[in-house]
Amino acid sequence: MGNGTVYDFIITGAGSAGCVLAARLSESGTHSVLLLEAGGEDKGFWIHTPLGFPFLFSNPKVNWMFESEPVAELGNRTAYTPRGKVLGGSSSINGMVYIRGHARDYDEWQQLGCSGWSYDEVLPYFKKAEDQSRGRDHFHGIGGPLKVSDHQETHPLADAFIEAGIQAGISPNGDFNGASQEGIGYYQTNSFRGKRWSTATAYLKSARNRPNLHVVTNAHATRVLLEERRAVGVEYRTAAGLETARARREVLVSGGVFGSPQLLMLSGIGPGDHLRGAGIDVIHDLPTVGKNLHDHFFVQLMFRCSKPITLNDLSRSWPKKLAAGLQYLALRSGPLSINGIFAGAFVRSDERLERPDLQLNMNAWSVAKRTRDGAVPHPFPGLTISPVHLKPESRGEVLLKSSDPMAAPAIHFRCLSTIYDLDAMVGGIQMIRKIAQQPALKPLITEEIQPGLNVESERDLEAFIRQLGYPNLHPVGTCRMGSDPGAVVDAKLNVNGVRSLRVVDASVMPRVVAGNTNAPTIMIAEKASDMILKEASTG
Structure with a gap:
């Protein structure tokens, strides 16, 4: 695999999207595929244990541990932003909640110029990916690589x-991914028989046996190689130094919402003045690379519980931890087999909203x-209910801190910069307080700890x-898809103005979906794989 080895497709980033691409593009055996991952193998007990994700929150072996620039709207606080740095990417370290978003999200993408991305057109790819524990119906599929399951225990x-x-x-609502999203109920998760089901497990594990797929870990992509505005390969750093690989057909950038715009800019594709200021030769002045950064926003309301039935109680008791560990190892059940994010609701902050x-x-x-x-749990039983704003209007950007490809990018979040963004959060707090006062929950709550009823x-x-x-750790949008001149990629995810180069990950979302973003990212990669293979079959 030395310098200059040629592949049909090179994928930079083995995250939620990259693993899907690698598996699907190599599936027929016709095309040779190189998958590069800056992190290591997805090994380790806590990666595969559903309740293990808090232990991955600050582990630099599997986590980029990004820190944003100071956020003016948050009193100039920085925002810690964990992202997966391991096979499976963030699907290997996240909370595993399976939510697709609202059907209208995708119809709005279509209206924004993303032809082919309406809900009716993306639903088949959600179903193709899915192995739904409840069985097949109009909204769900079975037999796909991605396990989607109910909680083993209520x-x-x-x-x-x-x-x-x-x-x-x-x-x-018994199915947030079915006929209607609105309502309250239990979540489903990407887990199976007490184990996390990341894209590395779902897609890559079996695909790695194929001779036409080469996976290189601890290989940090540093630059896309371009000739006459055509992507012809990738430069990447390993422990042995800089390596290069050539792409016969395409380079597929799947570095995520921060990594993908960073790699494009390091390659000379991006806002010209910014690149020149960083000492990078401008190959293609594309001003919107890195723009349109946005994320859901959340705050935690915490309550003291009247009964010792919370995970706080598990964390404070060595006998309980030992019993939970033995139960998990023997039966793949008990507290370690669940993610602790049991239930949720999708509601409107204003009755007038559609x-x-x-x-x-x-x-x-x-x-x-x-x-x-x-996170340090309270020394008493406690629970948290968090309002998450799904339709933020505020937008930030990702820039380079330097021309050093090993340096973290500069992440500029903007949050709560509009009246609506703030009002929606206030409405969410008021709604949670109303729920907490209802007869079913009130006996289990002794006090509101945060922020406290005096607020x-x-x-x-x-x-x-x-x-x-x-x-809320669902950032999107920095390589926005669209048909307008300001879009970074077109509806087929081709980088505008550069041939044989696509971006495939959450960064292409023009607007964040109303829900967790991992399932939509997997769908994007499924649809992209289909488009790429159809084009390859016709020449």
């Missing part, structure tokens, strides 16, 4: 939260302190949101 707090939500006027703009997440734990080094006025709530709110 939880009394989740049951009470759902019943309280119904008492507060929210409709029950569809939900808030997601309420219920977690069976509470934390006394949250830092990039991890009541709109002004105080806004201050709380700015002080303790964060981007």
Whole structure:
């Protein structure tokens, strides 16, 4: 595999999208594929254990551990932004909640100039990816690589939260990815028989046996090689030094919302003045590379629980931890077999809205302190219910800090910069407080710990949101798809103005979907693979 080896396709990044691409493009055996991953193998107990994701939150072996630039709207706080640096990418370290978003999200993509991306056109790719534990129906598929399962065990707090939500006027919903998103109920997860089901497990594990697929870990892509505005290969760094590989057909950039625009800019594709200022030769002045960064936004409401039934109690007791560990090792059941994010709701912050703009997440734990080094649980039973704003108007950008490809990019979030972004969060807090006061949940809550019921006025709530709110780890949009001159990629994900180069990951989303972003990212890669193979078969 030395310098200059030629492949049909080179993929930079073995994350949620890259693993899908590698598996699908190599499936027929016709095309040779090189998959480069800056991180290592997806080994380690906590990667494959559903409740292990908090232990991956600050592990530099599997996590890029990005830190944003100071965010003016958050009192100039920085925002810690973990991203997967391992086979499977963020699907190997995330919370595994399986949500596709609202059907209208994709119809809006179509209206924004993304031809072929309406809900009816993307639904077959969601179904193709899926192996749904409940079986096949109009909205779901079986037999796909990606396991989608119900929680192995229910939880009394989740049951009470759902019943309280119904008492507060929210409709029950047994399938957020079915006919309607609005309502309250249990989540499904990307897990199977007590184990995480990342894209590395789902797609790459079996594909690696194919002779036409080469996977190189600890290989950091540093530059796309371009000749006359055509991608012809990739330069990448390994422990042995710089290597190059040549692409006979295409280079597919799948570095994620931060890595993909960074690699394009390092390759001379991006806003010309910025690249020149960083000392990079401009090959193609594409001003919108790195723009349109946005994310959901959330804040945590925490409550003291009246019964020792939360994960706080597990974390504080060595006998309980030992029992949970033995149960998991023997039976793949018990607390370690679930992710702790049991249930949620999709609701509207304003009755006049046509569809939900808030997601309420219920977690069976509470934390006394949250830092990039991890979370410290309260020394008593606790639960958390978080409002997440799904339709943010604020937009930031990703830039280069330097021309050094090993340096982290400069991540400039903008949050809460519009009245609506802030009002929606206030509405979410008020809704959660209403749910907490319902007969089903109230007996299980002894007090509101954060922010506390003394924080009541709109002004105080806004201050709380700015002080303790964060981007929700669903960043998208920095290589925006569209048909307008400002789009970074077209509807087939080709980089505008450069041949044989595509971006395939969450960075192409023109607008973030109303829900967790991992399932949509997998869908994007499934659809991209289909488009790429159809083009390859016709010449």
